[in-house]
C-alpha cells in the first residue's frame with residue numbers, strides 16, 4: 001500500500017459514484033426478473049425453419065408415397081414458411097412476429113453451432129448449462145453429476161434463492177444430474193419421477209407417468225413433464241425455470257418421423273399455454289426472458305436424419321430463440337457472426353445483470369447481438 005492521499009481518495013470516490021450511477025441506470029432499464037430456459041432435444045433446424053421435410057417423410061412412409069397420409073395432410077404446404085407455420089403456428093405468428101427472434105437458419109446466413117465435438121446429448125446439455133465445452137470432460141450419456149458447476153447453481157447463489165425457485169423439469173432422467181455439480185443444488189424432477197403436490201389432479205398426473213409408459217426406459221412423456229412444470233410454476237413461482245423436453249429425439253432415433261412432427265406441434269401448444277399464463281401474472285408479465293434451443297442437430301438427408309454423432313456434420317448446427325422484454329430483435333436473424341452454444345449460460349446471466357465469468361472464466365461470452373449491440 002502507498003501513503004494515504006486524501007485528494008486521490010476524493011477523486012476515486014467521484015469515479016466510483018459515477019460508475020454506480022451508470023450501473024443503476026442500466027439496472028433501471030433492465031426489465032428481466034425471471035428466466036425460463038427450454039430445450040427441445042435434437043430438434044433439427046430443418047423442421048424449425050422449414051416445417052415438414054418431404055424427403056424424410058417419403059423415406060419413412062411404407063410405400064414411399066406420403067400423399068394422403070395423416071402427417072402429410074396435417075403438415076404439408078407448398079412453401080417452407082407455410083409449412084413451418086402449420087407445424088408451429090404460435091411460435092412463428094405470435095412469438096417471432098411480436099415478441100422475439102430466432103437465430104440459426106442457414107438459408108438466411110445465420111449460424112448457431114455447438115463448440116463440443118461429440119454432438120450427442122449430455123455434452124450438448126452441459127455446454128448449454130455450464131458454458132464450457134472445449135475440454136470434453138463429458139464423453140458419454142452416463143448419469144453422473146456435471147463435472148463443472150452450472151449456470152443454474154450460479155443463479156441460485158447470486159440471487160440468494162430457495163431451492164424450489166431454481167427448478168429443472170425434464171423428460172430425460174440424465175438432465176437431473178446435468179443441471180448440477182452438487183446434488184441438491186437446484187430443484188429437479190426428471191425422467192420417471194414422482195412429484196409431490198397438494199392438488200389431487202397434479203398427483204394423478206404424477207401417478208400416470210408410471211402407468212402410461214413411453215417405449216424408452218429413461219424418458220417419460222413430454223406432456224407429463226410440461227404439466228408438472230406448470231404446476232411448479234404456479235405453486236412455487238420460480239425465478240429460474242428450466243424445461244427440458246425429449247420426445248423429438250427419441251422418436252427420431254426410432255425413425256418415427258410422424259411422431260417427431262406431432263411432438264413438435266405439441267411443443268407449440270405448450271408454448272402458447274405457458275406464454276398466456278406468464279402474461280397474465282404480474283410477477284412474470286413483461287419481466288420474463290425465455291431462451292429456447294436444442295442440444296444438437298441431426299443428419300441433413302433422408303439416410304441420416306434420425307441420427308447424430310461426431311461423424312454427422314450437420315449435427316453441429318443448432319438454433320436459438322429468444323423472447324425477452326430486453327431484446328429488440330424480432331423474427332429471423334440474418335447473416336452476422338456465428339452464435340456458439342457455450343455463450344448461452346453467460347447470456348442468461350447478462351439478462352439479470354450478472355457476470356457469469358465470475359464462476360467460469362472459460363465459458364463463452366454473452367451474445368451481444370441479442371441486446372441490440
Ligand SMILES: [Zn+2]
Pocket residue numbers: 042121249250253308
Ligand atoms: Zn439423440
